[in-house]
Amino acid sequence: MQWLANTPLSVSIRESLWGYPIIETVHVLGLCLFLGFTVMLDLRLLGVAMKSTPASEVCGRLEPWMVGGFAVMLLSGALLFYGDPAKFYGSIFMRVKFAMLILAGLNVLIFKKGTYRKVREWDLRGATPAGAKIAAGLSLTLWICIVAAGRAIAYFLPPD
Amino acid sequence: MSLVQWLGHTAIAQAIHNSSWLFPFIEIFHLLALGLLGGTVILVDLRFFGLGMNGKALPELSRDIWPWTMLSLTVMIVSGFLLFMSEAVKMYGNQAFQFKMLFLALALIFTFTVHRRFTGAETGASLSGKVVALISMALWTCVGLGGRAIGFV
Numbered sequence: 001m002q003w004l005a006n007t008p009l010s011v012s013i014r015e016s017l018w019g020y021p022i023i024e025t026v027h028v029l030g031l032c033l034f035l036g037f038t039v040m041l042d043l044r045l046l047g048v049a050m051k052s053t054p055a056s057e058v059c060g061r062l063e064p065w066m067v068g069g070f071a072v073m074l075l076s077g078a079l080l081f082y083g084d085p086a087k088f089y090g091s092i093f094m095r096v097k098f099a100m101l102i103l104a105g106l107n108v109l110i111f112k113k114g115t116y117r118k119v120r121e122w123d124l125r126g127a128t129p130a131g132a133k134i135a136a137g138l139s140l141t142l143w144i145c146i147v148a149a150g151r152a153i154a155y156f157l158p159p160d
Numbered sequence: 161m162s163l164v165q166w167l168g169h170t171a172i173a174q175a176i177h178n179s180s181w182l183f184p185f186i187e188i189f190h191l192l193a194l195g196l197l198g199g200t201v202i203l204v205d206l207r208f209f210g211l212g213m214n215g216k217a218l219p220e221l222s223r224d225i226w227p228w229t230m231l232s233l234t235v236m237i238v239s240g241f242l243l244f245m246s247e248a249v250k251m252y253g254n255q256a257f258q259f260k261m262l263f264l265a266l267a268l269i270f271t272f273t274v275h276r277r278f279t280g281a282e283t284g285a286s287l288s289g290k291v292v293a294l295i296s297m298a299l300w301t302c303v304g305l306g307g308r309a310i311g312f313v
Binding site for chain 2: 021024025028029031032033034035036037038039040043049050051052053057058061062065144147148151152154155
């Protein structure tokens, strides 16, 4: 971590007046695309939003934008971390956030390998199967906690 | 100004101001609602360009999405107002905050008038519709940028 902190780009992000504000702004704007679309998809899987659109169509059409939004979040988030790696590595909320990100990823994988493979059977039903509801509920819960942990990182940084 | 001072001295404002965790706690709701509000705005505006939820006609899509835009907007305004109250006098003089409120007013007026008329029309991908979508996204982006800047100026 100390080595990472001493690389020239890390030093310039940390010491530049504009570095953090700009990257944080990108992180927050990316949140609209990624989180907003994720929530809309989860609400469809819960059977409460866009009920007249087949679930597979919502998934298919939103997916490229969610992947793009996630790339923006991941890259800007990585740069924020890279700006002060030693400090962020020591933050308990950073670790909690990482753990929950992995869980959110696993949730997507399990859903895609499981309930979603039979999407044709429930595609047009407003009432989605339990597997889809559980995946969507888990996803919403995890992302709410991830946002909360992200916010907490800035307020409870370990001392220098 | 006296109204702003009074707001800042209400019991709720003081409770948030004096608490170590209430302000970030309310910010979490503000951020979550931002994600949904921004997402629904982008979803409808992309449709003007024939992108995203392209299988649905614009009026139908915007009807499906509208309740979620309104829900998230309500959460944003309530949580934002609480955040404002806790630092009322300081915020009132903050230039980024003033910029944000100006663009919030513009974005709201535009959304409820011009934008609303275009999302309800079956005109499809007209050039004027695309301009409306771009203005909508630009106005809301300015609200977000202003909000982000409040902590830095």
